[in-house]
Amino acid sequence: MKIEGRVWKFGRDVDTDAVIPAKYLNLQDPKELGRHCMENIRPDFAKSAKPGDIVVAEENFGCGSSREHAPLALKGLGISCVIAKSFARIFFRNCVNIGLPILEAPEAVDAVGDGDELSVDLESGTIEDVTSGLKFKASPMPRLAKEIAEAGGLIEYAKQHLL
């Protein structure tokens, strides 16, 4: 599957309180959550992001709270994937479980600028910066995480393998 979109670039240690502030945790609808995504650290993000856009961040994206509302907010806003140098553990598994594509690609993060147009091939993990013409390869996903993602998330995986 190929994804194309504009880059929204963030720094290191973006915590899940930043992705979706706690005061909205009494909501569950991904679209409603999406409207408040990143509002404390980048108020223009939720207003301007378009379906297909890509979040790119430095190390430890999604640290802090376990709230699944964080990847749901990104998904609800139409963010097509998150590329980071590294992900916090629970955020990583939440993304795998709900089927939000994530890629670890430190070199791509260094080279890609805010506002660049990216083209990402999720199958091969190839990231192309259409703006600069540079190409990068993401680290391969662990096999089990890949299987869960390919099943369409943990619920589908559980139906097929655990019940």
Next chain:
Amino acid sequence: MGMTAVEKIFSKHTGKDVRAGEFVFANVDLVLSNDITSPLTVEQFKKIGAKTVFDKDKIALVPDHFTPNKDVQSASNSKLLRGFAREHGITHYYEIGRMGIEHALLPEEGLTLPGDLIVGADSHTCTYGAAGALGIGIGSTDAAVAMATGKLWFRVPETIKFVFSGKLRPWVGGKDLVLAAISEIGVDGARYMAIEFSGAAIRELSMDGRFTMCNMAVEAGAKTAFIEPDEKTIEYVKPKAKKAFVPEVSDPDAHFAQEIRVDVDDMEPLVACPSSPANVKPVSELRGISVDQVVIGSCTNGRLEDLKIAASVLKGKKVHPHVRMIVIPATQRVYKDALKEGLVEIFLDAGAAFSTPTCGPCLGGHMGVLAEGEKAISTTNRNFIGRMGHPKSEVYLANPAVTAASGVLGRIGSPEEVLS
């Protein structure tokens, strides 16, 4: 090569010897969820199509975050959780008035036993390592699958070993040790890994101090934290335990990813400054910073010992006229014991607000939200941007003694300044 306690507990729950780095499906002993993570859990549980939960005795549901409910939406979420608990006959559902903050409540109820593998839809589930259990924070979809099947996927983590040697100075406790650990390795220093806290200073710590330490391990990115069960652990868990348990400890020749030694002899109380739990400074360097609000409570430092320490600083003193002090016992039992021991009277006489158990202010939920430009010092676990309210408010994290003293001084300060 020997095994770490973490590898042993994972092996026990997968039925084969597993080592760090392996991906496994493991059986879990307990699945926890709360009022903000449960609505999504219930939604996902329905999608699986399971008719019943895997074991009604092995699920704990605790409405503690936006409770007592702050608005209609939160009340609807709690209603959903309550309905699920009744529908499936969940044994360990805790209603308002009989509850507590989940990570203080479950150990108190004897539900976190040595050798157990516990998953919770809350990042601070790592707290249970102080009782010799593996507590692992998960998401809501994870919780749904664990509730339906009793199983979940994991990567068996490597372990970083911290050895704290020396003797703690007065007013230095578990909170300071864990802040020292987080500042040593950074907020992602233990990402995907477990932390084992050990050494003479840990053995000296009370169970309450140990729970505080394991609680904040996730602020260093850790998957779980662990303290080898000793006589203190057994003395704590045995009278509460509702089933037999087998403690696990790391073999002497186990492989640790890293071993970090910290001498505590000269350590003074530490404070994490905005906006990272790793931005740690000694309290003496922060004396000029005024505060508007003081919070003593949460799953980190709302246990009886924490309230006792705070009360020992506040006794006969008044909260500074410009400061709001909020004290929240972590559980109903802590509340009752605080009443019995005269602590509540000390807080009220000092001019503090004393609340029923709730996570409220820790996450900027309710009962203590900060306005623009305000500063708080708090015994809670996170000081991210906007964590306690307005994105332009600031939170400093400290132990209960420093937090209480700062409430009296109206600025960050040490207990000695108040008591001298």
